Amino acid sequence: MEKFRAIPQGYMTVGGVAKKMNTTVRTLQYYDREGLLSPSAESEGGLRLYTDKDIIRLHQIQSMKYLGFSLDDIKTRLISLETPEEVAAALSRQAEEVRTKISALSESLDAIEKLKAETLRMEIVNWQKYADIVVMLQQKNEFYGMIKYMDEKTFDHLRSKYNEENAAMATETMKRLFDEAGELRENGIAPESEQGMAFGKAWWDMAMDITDGDMTLLADLAKCAVDGGGLGEKYLTKWKDIESYVEKAIFAHFANLGINPFQGDEQ
Numbered sequence: 001m002e003k004f005r006a007i008p009q010g011y012m013t014v015g016g017v018a019k020k021m022n023t024t025v026r027t028l029q030y031y032d033r034e035g036l037l038s039p040s041a042e043s044e045g046g047l048r049l050y051t052d053k054d055i056i057r058l059h060q061i062q063s064m065k066y067l068g069f070s071l072d073d074i075k076t077r078l079i080s081l082e083t084p085e086e087v088a089a090a091l092s093r094q095a096e097e098v099r100t101k102i103s104a105l106s107e108s109l110d111a112i113e114k115l116k117a118e119t120l121r122m123e124i125v126n127w128q129k130y131a132d133i134v135v136m137l138q139q140k141n142e143f144y145g146m147i148k149y150m151d152e153k154t155f156d157h158l159r160s161k162y163n164e165e166n167a168a169m170a171t172e173t174m175k176r177l178f179d180e181a182g183e184l185r186e187n188g189i190a191p192e193s194e195q196g197m198a199f200g201k202a203w204w205d206m207a208m209d210i211t212d213g214d215m216t217l218l219a220d221l222a223k224c225a226v227d228g229g230g231l232g233e234k235y236l237t238k239w240k241d242i243e244s245y246v247e248k249a250i251f252a253h254f255a256n257l258g259i260n261p262f263q264g265d266e267q
Contacts, residue, residue, distance in 0.1 A: 200249030
């Protein structure tokens with residue numbers, strides 16, 4: 001670093017640079033300590049002096065900060081950004097990072113709005129249910145709305161039974177059976193047919209797997225899903241189309257076996 005008795009022409013003090021570049025002396029001192037931008041000279045009185053070349057580097061730092069680069073990124077990339085191609089490549093990488101952040105923030109905003117709507121529909125504050133709704137939103141599980149309607153027994157059962165992996169599998173099974181019911185109905189496959197009864201068995205097996213065969217849980221889940229509107233608009237619409245078919249297919253399956261699974265519940 002060169003030393004000068006006075007401030008020569010073409011040099012600026014840290015205060016002058018701060019004013020010219022709309023920043024602060026403290027910021028410039030920080031950049032100096034971090035090795036991002038050190039002054040090129042110093043006066044005998046200890047004033048830190050900057051040149052036009054330093055100002056250009058400060059322009060780069062400020063521009064890259066505005067574009068979202070971290071100070072660590074700026075420190076490592078400034079040296080190599082000597083050609084238009086290098087600048088363009090760095091900007092392309094940064095653009096991809098920004099797009100990723102935007103996507104993540106958009107998902108977070110969507111989750112916040114949905115959670116807000118769910119909390120306003122719940123009668124009491126329940127942070128455990130809030131947390132599970134957030135988890136389902138993160139997993140993009142469309143049936144998150146059921147949670148607010150569940151009684152504590154059903155809620156505790158599902159929380160203990162399902163982790164992220166098997167919850168996703170159960171959700172996919174439910175979606176697949178919704179779609180299958182719609183296809184069977186549209187294709188004119190009778191619920192009493194072999195294919196219809198096989199579907200009825202698959203739907204019942206799904207229900208028994210979710211509830212571990214507890215009919216009181218099954219009744220509460222059905223109430224949450226349909227009466228409460230927990231399926232969401234998309235699947236509620238589908239359910240209205242397939243409800244009759246699903247029920248007939250289940251009863252046809254059990255009629256074929258000669259049993260009535262609901263008989264023991266009629267008190």
